[in-house]
Amino acid sequence: MTDHSTASARWLRDYARVAAAIAWLDTHRTQQPAIAEVAAAQHLSPGHLHRTFTRFAGVPPHRFLRWLTAGAARELLRDRATVLDTVAATGLSSPGRLHDLTVTLDAVTPGEIGRGGAGLTIRYAVHATPLGEALVATTDRGVLSLRFLDPPTSHGAALAELAGEWPEAQLVEEPDATRAVVDHLAVLFRAGRSGEMDRAAAAAGEGAPSVSVLAVGTNLQVKVWEALLRVPEDRVVTYTEVARAVGRPAAVRGVANAVGRNPVAALIPCHRVLRSTGELGGYRWGTLRKRALLAREAARSPTPVG
DSSP, rough: OHHHHHHHHHHHHHHHHHHHHHHHHHHHHHGGHHHHHHHHHHOOOOHHHHHHHHHHHHHHHHHHHGGGGGGHHHHHHHHHHHHHHHHHHOOOOOTTOOOOEEEEEOOOHHHHHHTTTTOOOOEEEEEEEEEEEHHHHHHHHEEEEEEETTTTHHHHHHHHHHHHHHHHHHEEEEEHHHHHHHHHHHHHHHTTTTTTTTHHHHHOOTTOOOOOEESOOOHHHHHHHHHHHHTTTTTTTHHHHHHTTTHHHHOOHHHHHHTTTTTTTTTSGGGGEEEETOOOOOOOTOOHHHHHHHHEEEHTTTSSOO
């Protein structure tokens, strides 16, 4: 077995363990179980569960437990009515950030879509990320796709899907061209881990360079993605608020579809959109990842929930 295959098998095993632990916590959340109880249910030692869980979720099990209740999400939503309006008016990024890692959008033209990517060179590679393996595809104008690979989606299937979307483009496997995107994500995730915030800020540097995304979508979809980029990392919003922010208050369903069509997992923070009831709702890359992303961001917030 190659080193890559060994690493993939290890990640899948750990992912399954964390998923099982979260499912067990969800069932027993009202009992507020101790980590020893969670570990025993998974046939793991408390220390091993703690390390595996924290590596994936960014927080230990007892802090993650709060994200299995609607109450925590509702608390995050208390000030939702003014989040996007305030940020748009002031131009401010999240006050809780130690550094500013931004994402900018450059939309694909209808002509480029119609030509199936003719003349376009897409560089791609599969990389390990804090939330699992991901296929990253970039062009000279920005990141075209970032999609997580979970069974039954294999590397080959994901690549075939990408090729089907851009049948006339030239696809070139080039890990060095896509590694910068993964490094960008790694800095964000390191900033959410205890004891590493200062080092992450130092790694990012003052005025860290932005990541560009070559967005493929309708006008509404692109507007929705731009709105999501204005949501601070210590806040969440509702679909209704996003619809209002893009000037389409009656198009909540269309906004929800646009959120689900986000082409670059985690770079555009669609995980920060919740239902108005405070429920997490769905997530293209799995609610387990959505909970992990929210938990990481809450962990580094100046006033974390709970």
